[in-house]
Structures are given as C-alpha cells and as structure tokens.
Amino acid sequence: MDTIVEKITGIWEDDEKIIRTAAEIIRNGGLVAFPTETVYGLGGDAFDENAAAAIYAAKGRPSDNPLIVHIAETEDLTKLCDDVPPAVYALAERFWPGPLTMIVGKNSRVPDTVTGGLETVAVRLPDNLTARRLIKASGTFIAAPSANLSGRPSPTAASHVKEDLAGRIDMIIDGGNIEIGLESTIVDMTGEIPMLLRPGFVTAEMLRETVGEISYDPAIMSGVSGDVKPKAPGMKYRHYAPRAEMTLVEGAPDAVIAKIKRLAKDAAGDGKRVGIMVPSEDGKFFSEGEIICPGSRENTKEIAKNLFGALREFDERGVDIIYAEAFSREGIGSAVMNRLLKAAGQRIIKV
Numbered sequence: 626m627d628t629i630v631e632k633i634t635g636i637w638e639d640d641e642k643i644i645r646t647a648a649e650i651i652r653n654g655g656l657v658a659f660p661t662e663t664v665y666g667l668g669g670d671a672f673d674e675n676a677a678a679a680i681y682a683a684k685g686r687p688s689d690n691p692l693i694v695h696i697a698e699t700e701d702l703t704k705l706c707d708d709v710p711p712a713v714y715a716l717a718e719r720f721w722p723g724p725l726t727m728i729v730g731k732n733s734r735v736p737d738t739v740t741g742g743l744e745t746v747a748v749r750l751p752d753n754l755t756a757r758r759l760i761k762a763s764g765t766f767i768a769a770p771s772a773n774l775s776g777r778p779s780p781t782a783a784s785h786v787k788e789d790l791a792g793r794i795d796m797i798i799d800g801g802n803i804e805i806g807l808e809s810t811i812v813d814m815t816g817e818i819p820m821l822l823r824p825g826f827v828t829a830e831m832l833r834e835t836v837g838e839i840s841y842d843p844a845i846m847s848g849v850s851g852d853v854k855p856k857a858p859g860m861k862y863r864h865y866a867p868r869a870e871m872t873l874v875e876g877a878p879d880a881v882i883a884k885i886k887r888l889a890k891d892a893a894g895d896g897k898r899v900g901i902m903v904p905s906e907d908g909k910f911f912s913e914g915e916i917i918c919p920g921s922r923e924n925t926k927e928i929a930k931n932l933f934g935a936l937r938e939f940d941e942r943g944v945d946i947i948y949a950e951a952f953s954r955e956g957i958g959s960a961v962m963n964r965l966l967k968a969a970g971q972r973i974i975k976v
C-alpha cells in the first residue's frame with residue numbers, strides 16, 4: 626500500500642484540502658495517522674468494526690487492547706455513553722480539550738472491537754486543531770491508539786510514524802513535532818471514586834483539585850508482577866521500549882553517575898555497544914558510549930517531550946544495552962518514570 630504523506634502548513638485553505646482527503650479516507654474505512662498534543666494517533670472510524678480490526682493489524686497489536694475514541698466537543702460524550710457522570714463534565718470543563726482520557730460506560734453503538742469487549746469506552750477530546758478539524762470533517766468519531774508498531778515507543782514526530790507504519794496505512798498527516806510527548810492521562814470514571822490508570826501531563830494532584838479523592842491502579846508504578854493486573858489492558862505489555870535492554874539507576878546524582886560509569890565500563894569490556902541517558906547537567910561527565918540527554922533535571926516537561934525520541938534514537942544508533950539515570954517523580958515526572966520503568970522492564974538499581 627502507498628502511504629500518502631501531507632504536511633500541515635498553518636494556512637487554513639491548504640490544510641482544509643489535506644483534512645478533506647483524510648476525512649474521506651476515514652469515512653471509507655481507511656486509516657490516517659494524525660497529530661495530537663500528546664503523541665501521534667492512528668485513526669479509523671470509531672463506529673466501523675472493520676476499521677478497528679485494520680488498526681490492530683497495522684500496529685500488530687493484540688485485539689484485547691481497547692482503543693481511545695477521539696471526539697471534537699464535550700457534548701459528543703452523549704453519543705457514546707447513555708449516562709455521563711457529573712464528575713466527567715467537571716473534569717471535561719477544566720481539562721478538555723487536553724491530554725486527559727476518561728473511561729465511561731459505553732452505549733450499544735460503540736463496537737466491541739473498539740473496546741476489546743469491555744462494557745466501557747475511553748474518550749478523549751484532543752487539544753490539537755488538526756485533530757479536531759479531522760474529527761469534525763469525518764462526520765464520525767475517531768478511534769485511535771498511538772501510531773507506533775505495538776511495543777515500540779509512541780511517535781512524537783511524523784518521521785517516527787513513517788518508520789513504523791509507512792506502507793501499512795493510507796495516510797500520515799505531518800503536524801510537526803508534538804508538544805507534550807507522553808500519552809494522555811487515563812482516569813476510570815465508572816466507579817464511586819475516579820481511578821488513575823495511566824499517569825500523564827494532567828497529574829493526580831490536578832485531578833484531585835477538581836474531583837476530590839482519587840484512587841490509583843496499583844499496577845501503575847509496580848508494573849505487572851504476580852497477580853496485580855492493570856485495569857488499562859494496554860499497560861500490561863512491555864511498552865515504549867527500545868530494542869536494547871535498559872536499566873535505570875536511581876539515587877543522588879554523584880552516586881548515580883559513578884554507578885553508570887562502572888556498569889558502562891563493564892558492558893563495554895564485554896564488547897557491548899552502550900547507550901547512556903542522563904539529564905543534560907550530567908552529560909559532561911561521560912565520554913564513552915552513545916550519550917543522549919533528553920533535557921535538564923530542572924525541566925521535567927522537556928524530558929517528557931524528548932523521552933520517546935531518545936529511546937528511538939538509541940535503536941538507530943544500534944546500542945546493545947542502555948543505562949539511564951532515574952528522573953524526579955514530582956508532577957509530570959511520575960508519568961516520565963512510569964514510561965521509563967516500563968521501557969526498562971522494571972529493572973531499577975538504587976544507589
């Protein structure tokens with residue numbers, strides 16, 4: 626299959642043509658990758674069972690892993706859910722459009738293939754003009770997972786989408802680099818107390834300010850060990866992962882640097898090509914290996930934005946093993962560490 630690639634220009638009329646072409650593809654059951662503020666999504670018609678099946682096939686994704694349905698206005702919720710809880714509107718009022726996905730009870734219009742057979746549906750109103758124009762122009766809602774091959778880091782640039790999906794989907798809309806760089810926060814609104822299933826840019830503290838108490842899916846930080854099964858089915862897979870094995874080192878910067886140096890030296894001695902990921906303040910302490918600094922220790926947002934690109938870059942440089950300094954878990958740092966721990970298969974050394 627030839628994949629059309631079109632770049633958003635910022636000129637309304639030119640972009641209108643691109644969006645019309647993409648909307649037509651969606652209406653005809655095809656697949657379009659498009660930008661959102663978090664990561665690129667791989668979209669298909671949310672009411673078309675075959676489109677959902679095509680999404681799973683293109684990504685190589687297990688079909689028990691449900692998709693997020695993207696809408697263009699808050700009122701669209703009533704077309705997916707018969708009984709929208711008031712707390713959902715309270716959160717929508719504050720965070721939509723934006724990087725928050727809410728799980729609600731689904732009505733019978735939402736196909737089982739989209740929800741992986743669950744009685745609930747994940748809904749999000751993205752804060753990206755191209756995304757919202759596309760949803761509106763398609764005249765339907767758009768089911769979209771992140772636009773990467775299953776298991777690879779989520780795409781934060783159109784080039785990442787091309788790497789993974791060119792030849793497998795109908796169209797890629799290149800909206801430039803993404804602002805946030807980590808997937809949306811997911812909160813399950815179907816119980817008495819909202820439950821955080823996936824941390825993201827909208828933090829637990831921010832949710833609490835609006836809805837009071839929230840609970841946490843115990844699998845968020847511990848990963849999937851023994852009988853702790855995550856409530857978001859997608860969180861159980863080794864995810865966001867570079868090809869090389871990654872280990873995190875956590876502690877005071879001096880001790881972390883010393884430990885990573887020792888580990889890197891040993892691995893290099895074994896003939897391995899070593900990748901090192903540390904905050905930019907610490908880059909100067911390393912001279913050997915493939916060193917990538919996703920951002921300053923003082924700027925967790927910058928680290929979030931560059932994290933997945935950095936993991937892909939290690940793949941490109943062909944490293945065999947990666948040692949990474951653990952970042953702060955404050956605020957959005959909790960989402961950064963959640964993704965890093967997953968990418969590392971929960972391997973972490975404390976010094």
Ligand code: TXA
Nearest residue numbers: 663665666691745746747770771808809857858859860
């Ligand atoms: O930022 C984002 O959320 C991006 C952009 C494209 O919107 N999308 C995204 O989709 O990250 P995906 O498919 O990569 O992750 C969706 C997660 C999966 O872990 C899935 O299991 C969970 O949401 N999920 C979807 N529907 C669910 C439901 N009804 N109940 C629990 N978890 C659900």
Ligand code: MG
Nearest residue numbers: 770771779859
């Ligand atoms: Mg994903």
